[in-house]
Amino acid sequence: MNKISEILSTFFAYLKRPDLYPELRRKIWKNLFNRSSGLRGKEEAEKWCSSIAISEKDFIEKVLNTSFIPFEKLFPKEFAEALQLQAKAPVKLGGAGSLSVIYYINEYTNAKKTVETGVAYGWSSFAALASLVNRNGTLYSSDMPYILQNHSEDFVGCVIPQKYRNNWDLYRFADKESLPKIFSKVDSFDVVHYDSDKSYDGRIWAYNLLFSKVREGGIFMSDDIGDNAAFKDFCETKGIKPYVVEFDGKYAGLIIKD
């Protein structure tokens, strides 16, 4: 698909979805006036991340003071089934980060209320729910459909085991619409995991809002913080010393809120 036909297909796909019109307006504005937001400060962000990064094992053992068993070894049967479900899905959705870190931060905070942005196949949701169900907690998720792939919505969260689904509350809108709906139900969270709009401006908007909803002692996590300088700038502006975890050549940022 060339660029023009991709733009037109995206536009007409949005037109069929009135619930996503607010996001369509924002996308048009961004493409006209703010195209550089995705990679703003990428080079400095990557340098900063690599200078302070630790492994997921070190984060879990030295910061969370828990012995580290990789997520796939803790839940081998569910994990193998999830891999099969992903392989059967006819659509290509976004990839996962460190499932072990997500699982252990929910354990560390004894989480009962967790919010995440960005679900795709549902790997991060699976990891959070594997912990939350032990306390009958709830995962609130926000995910905007992949607009160009027919039926992609049927596969959002497809790897999440059925036995966890009663503890899952999914909002299928852009974050700017989903998050206010979620916050009208719950206003404070043990864990926040950000993995959706990766633009600089999208992150800064969401980080400020989501961080204010983390309870004292709770944990804020963002994936892919080397993409641009949003996480670094957010921490520096607020005087926060975060943890940076390297996983699969990418970086996740974590803040334990005091």
Ligand SMILES: C[S@@+](CC[C@H](N)C(=O)[O-])C[C@H]1O[C@@H](n2cnc3c(N)ncnc32)[C@H](O)[C@@H]1O
């Ligand atoms: C990287 S994937 C999420 C991967 C997931 N956390 C996992 O571990 O498997 C990003 C997801 O965020 C969604 N997304 C992108 N921009 C969004 C926005 N503004 N609001 C809500 N969801 C968005 C995409 O449609 C996609 O499903």
